[in-house]
Amino acid sequence: MRVIVPSLLVFLMTYNASSQDRSYGRSIVMTDRGIVATSHYLASQAGAQTLAHGGSAMDAAIAANAVLGVTEPMMNGIGGDLFLIYWDAKAGKLYGLNASGWAPRKLTIEFLAKHGITAMPHDGIHSVTVPGAVDGWSQAHKRFGRLPWKDLFTPAIYYAEHGYAVPEIIQDYWAAEEAKLGKTAEARRVFLPGGKVPELGATFNNPDIAKALRLISEKGVMLSTKARLPRQS
Numbered sequence: 001m002r003v004i005v006p007s008l009l010v011f012l013m014t015y016n017a018s019s020q021d022r023s024y025g026r027s028i029v030m031t032d033r034g035i036v037a038t039s040h041y042l043a044s045q046a047g048a049q050t051l052a053h054g055g056s057a058m059d060a061a062i063a064a065n066a067v068l069g070v071t072e073p074m075m076n077g078i079g080g081d082l083f084l085i086y087w088d089a090k091a092g093k094l095y096g097l098n099a100s101g102w103a104p105r106k107l108t109i110e111f112l113a114k115h116g117i118t119a120m121p122h123d124g125i126h127s128v129t130v131p132g133a134v135d136g137w138s139q140a141h142k143r144f145g146r147l148p149w150k151d152l153f154t155p156a157i158y159y160a161e162h163g164y165a166v167p168e169i170i171q172d173y174w175a176a177e178e179a180k181l182g183k184t185a186e187a188r189r190v191f192l193p194g195g196k197v198p199e200l201g202a203t204f205n206n207p208d209i210a211k212a213l214r215l216i217s218e219k220g221v222m223l224s225t226k227a228r229l230p231r232q233s
Helices: 003-016 043-052 056-069 109-115 133-145 151-162 168-176 185-191 207-219
Strands: 084-087 093-099
Touching: 043 093, 043 151, 056 084, 056 133, 056 151, 056 207, 084 133, 093 133, 093 151, 151 207
Parallel strands: none
Antiparallel strands: 084 093
């Protein structure tokens, strides 16, 4: 009996855990008005509000992505790349967009070798490609957007200007890179306010990003993809 009883208990526990009784937790979220899921609740809210104002799924994705660039400063934001897959239910077609930037024209193997670099560095200016995210937003909005381009960046600009509460995971990333951020004056000025990493729950704002997003919202993509992405020599 000492062997049989524990075995039965394990069996019963496994059975109960796999049952469909959901009275122990939250209900499944169901809606015919769209759902936005991101890694930060403010970005998800921005996307949901965009849908509520009559925006398309692409409008919501752009608005949410712009907010993420503000609330997750350890990620790429407007200085990075964009890849997307979009399903058009009415047309029954799947679309994909590769908005990754090219390497700078003069960033050649020979150039790197002259600087003693024999493998692609993981950080620093020589690891940076030409940003493609904003152009990707623009191309996607032209094809699938409904709301005015300018309206999509209102939430991101607001949080960049007025700030947001730093959550725990982002604060952990921040703290882990404090020594690296302290190496340059500009990084210290922007990301180490008061000379240190923001505390958990502290309000962090970034007026420089707000200014850049406002220019993007008002001017759009000022250069075409061909003009902005240099050809390989």
